[in-house]
Amino acid sequence: MLFRADAGPRPAVGDPGDTDPPPAVLVEDVTVHYGAVHALDRASLTLAPGRVCGLVGMNGSGKSTLFKTVMGLVRPDSGRVEIDGLSPQQARRRGVVGYVPQSEDVDWAFPVSVRDVVMMGRYGRQNLVRRATAADRAAVDEALERVELTALADRQIGALSGGQRKRAFVARGIAQQASVLLLDEPFAGVDKRSEATISRLLRELAADPDAPRTVLVSTHDLHGLPQLCDEAVLLMRKVLMHGPPETVLRPEPLALAFGLDVLSDHRGPDPADDREDGR
Ligand SMILES: Nc1ncnc2c1ncn2[C@@H]1O[C@H](COP(=O)(O)OP(=O)(O)OP(=O)(O)O)[C@@H](O)[C@H]1O
Numbered sequence: 503m504l505f506r507a508d509a510g511p512r513p514a515v516g517d518p519g520d521t522d523p524p525p526a527v528l529v530e531d532v533t534v535h536y537g538a539v540h541a542l543d544r545a546s547l548t549l550a551p552g553r554v555c556g557l558v559g560m561n562g563s564g565k566s567t568l569f570k571t572v573m574g575l576v577r578p579d580s581g582r583v584e585i586d587g588l589s590p591q592q593a594r595r596r597g598v599v600g601y602v603p604q605s606e607d608v609d610w611a612f613p614v615s616v617r618d619v620v621m622m623g624r625y626g627r628q629n630l631v632r633r634a635t636a637a638d639r640a641a642v643d644e645a646l647e648r649v650e651l652t653a654l655a656d657r658q659i660g661a662l663s664g665g666q667r668k669r670a671f672v673a674r675g676i677a678q679q680a681s682v683l684l685l686d687e688p689f690a691g692v693d694k695r696s697e698a699t700i701s702r703l704l705r706e707l708a709a710d711p712d713a714p715r716t717v718l719v720s721t722h723d724l725h726g727l728p729q730l731c732d733e734a735v736l737l738m739r740k741v742l743m744h745g746p747p748e749t750v751l752r753p754e755p756l757a758l759a760f761g762l763d764v765l766s767d768h769r770g771p772d773p774a775d776d777r778e779d780g781r
Pocket residue numbers: 536537539540541559560561562563564565566567568
């Protein structure tokens with residue numbers, strides 16, 4: 503990490519005398535190549551339970567790769583990933599981690615209903631024949647209600663709008679009762695209602711006193727980040743900075759992650775504007 507900003511107390515990692523619970527997400531020195539493409543370069547990130555963290559970086563900075571690595575869908579060349587102290591594969595099998603993928607990564611023509619997609623969140627709890635129990639059906643109904651999709655539950659998933667599709671995948675994560683939720687650009691191409699519903703739900707899930715979820719969400723909406731997130735991460739193949747949104751979203755770190763042109767969009771008010779003489 504090139505910059506470190508204080509994002510509140512972080513659990514110590516790897517201390518043999520440490521009896522604290524493990525971090526919700528631990529990414530340590532993770533490097534990923536796709537052939538000759540160097541997608542992640544010793545990226546490190548630790549997230550505590552119950553936090554909403556925004557992942558920010560330019561196109562190609564490695565955000566999706568980071569999600570896929572945490573999910574165990576991409577195997578790193580080196581480094582360590584743990585979710586609640588489990589390997590990504592264990593965490594996925596036990597339903598500890600839920601994933602809302604980018605729209606491009608989903609086959610929307612697949613013949614499943616919205617309800618089926620949400621029920622997939624329950625698979626980790628079902629036996630081999632995957633017979634849904636009353637508890638599974640109740641969890642799916644409740645999740646559909648929370649994302650306001652009850653009326654569309656029997657539609658084929660591809661027959662929904664972009665925002666409704668995202669909400670269906672958020673419902674899958676809710677029904678799964680995953681303690682860590684990863685969302686890859688959930689606000690891309692969605693309507694205002696879906697954006698507001700998803701934002702509100704993510705805050706509610708993190709603040710749930712019975713089961714606080716940890717949320718890692720990538721977004722290009724820098725303006726909405728301070729309302730949504732407790733902390734933010736700037737990624738450029740490695741974690742450039744991690745801390746409170748107001749610290750991370752200052753012009754200088756953003757310029758490092760995005761290039762200098764972002765300064766004009768996100769620079770605070772010009773002090774000259776406050777001068778009474780207008781000089
Ligand atoms: N399957 C793949 N094969 C080869 N290269 C890949 C593959 N997936 C991603 N890449 C490359 O790895 C780098 C990081 O890609 P990644 O999708 O993780 O970035 P990103 O920050 O999510 O981008 P975006 O904001 O455009 O979604 C890019 O250079 C990308 O072209």
